Amino acid sequence: MASRLIQNRQLSEDTWQVATDPTQAPAGANLLISLADWLAQPQAWLDHAGRAGVALQPTDDPVGLQPWLAQLALITVNFPAFTDGRGYSIARLLRERHGYAGQLRAVGDVFKDQLFYLSRVGFDAFLLREGEDAQDAISALDTFTEAYQVSVDRPEPLFRRRLG
């Protein structure tokens, strides 16, 4: 199957696998773990995984991940429907408030028309839903050349940049 993962504006292979039990998962692999599973035994996961990532749902509060953010290489945020905008706030909180610097990946009902907004709130990877034209989707990262607000990609709002 063709790759549907966009990282750094390019199609990439997805090297992560979902895991639910550290004793069962292959040691040294890149493991993606739900928030509940992670919070149950964070140290076990850290000891076992090559790299660890956490999968968030729109109802999850990212503040719970704070103690481990520096050790996580990936956080995914699920969009069950693209019209569910909670993930946008989660992304900004992770980036702006909690200082998360690893990969932030949008997954779920993700396609071309969301990519520009998603990239502005701090997502740097996008797992497109099936059936999407990935090259066409990448072009949407450049839909707009300017934007008014404070955002993760441009922390100064336009009105401050206009001064310069």
Add this chain to the structure above:
Amino acid sequence: MYFYDEIDQRIVDERVAQFRDQTRRYLAGTLSEEDFRPHRLQNGLYIQRHAPMLRVAIPYGVLSSRQLRMLAQIARRYDRGFGHFTTRQNIQFNWPKLEDVPDILADLATVQMHAIQTSGNCIRNTTTDHFAGVAGDEQIDPRPYCELIRQWSTFHPEFAFLPRKFKIAVNGATHDRAATRVHDIGLDLVRDAQGAIGYRVLVGGGLGRTPLIGHVIREFLPEQHLLSYLDAVLRVYNRFGRRDNKYKARIKILVKELTPAKFRAAVEEEWAHLIDGPATLVPEELARIRSRIAVHDYQPSALTLADAAAQRSDDAAFLRWLQRNVIAHKVSGYACVTLSLKSTGVAPGDLGDSGLDAVAELADRYGFGELRVSHEQNLILPDVPVQHLGAVHTAAQALGLAQPNIGLITNIIACPGGDYCSLANARSIPVAQALQERFDNLDYQYDIGELDLNISGCMNACGHHHVGHIGILGVDKHGEEFYQVTIGGAQSATAALGRVIGPSLRQDEVPDAVERMIQRYLSLRDSEVERFVDVVQRLGIEPFKESVYGLKAHSESPAV
């Protein structure tokens, strides 16, 4: 109006290209209807009963004659020759073709207009006083703040997919003409004891299915913190507003379920992280926006409206018009003229392409080429020199826009209703027309005095029926059109929600019911200054209920 700079223009142009691509993919079948829908709605495009409907933004109701001419051209070229002004100070076209919409947007962009976020679950067009910048009772000009909010809300990346639509209104005058108490966020511009500008912030007001009056969550927010505070309110709403039931998804429900005190605490906690951050306003930006909002070259004179009346003391039609449709301007020697789009026989808020062009001409000749749209669905010439009022009256008469009915019963607010809107339970326009015919006699209207009559075709309340002194709501009873009547609603500072008088009525019963209530009012008022709504407040709804349903109404339960 605010004049775009190169960046504002580029953003709007890029939006046109984006929508062209989305439309192309939809027509090619690579973007499904389900996925296209929220995107076209965020561009003001509905699929209606007969055809698509395109809602074009008129930011805070201010537009130029050049823009109005473009709207006329669009009505001619892409529609059936007319536009409909809405209660949110926007304009709607009812007959464009879907495949033409990218071209329409491109035409609009050439005059700094767009349809961005005029629908959908996002931050909508900000509204304000239709006399902003010219009203005599204005304390603080709301337009620069509205423009700040327009820019902040345009493609805000975090708040493009909210639980539900989100409406903000700003008021800066003594008399609230922006209805800040019935908006998701209402901002009253105020000064503190030191004279510094700030905002009183109200949250959780709204009409629709669950009409509520907003709660003050901050008595005084200092001027520079506007955007970070809005970010905090919206973030709390985006994260915690209900998404499981669209009828419970507005912020008013969140505020109510949490309680205003807890909602306020959540906002303050969020804001504590954002305060003094990069979204904090800088004085240069307010100065920049002010400099791009046209400041007109007024030539003050000593002429007053009383002088205008004295000069034409034998012209009864002019005097009536002067009394109802003209108010004093804050610059002496000028006046603000309302052109009534509420003539008998015309759907409220509708104007044809030649009318749009003619009004643009009036704005150029008797003003600075600027116009306003009121939420009462009329057009306003904001800067008419007093010595030209006679000429403007004559011109407006020739255009059929001089009905001296502002504030009177025939200045009906009505949504497009079942004739156009696919959400409607019932038609609005025929009811409005029947009432206008019934009360066509001007002497009768003047005798009745001030009365707001508002009609909505369904619970969505686009016609603001809850805040009408008389409100009429279309309801569906076993597949038939019925109308529920409320009385005692009011907008502005004394905002109140009307109460249902009894079982809903058939369409042909509505004019009689209204007339009977009016007759009862005329017999009950203690003087001519006591308005219909005052009598309802003094005596309650009982006498009116009885006038419509007779005495047995007391034992019946109100329907619907």
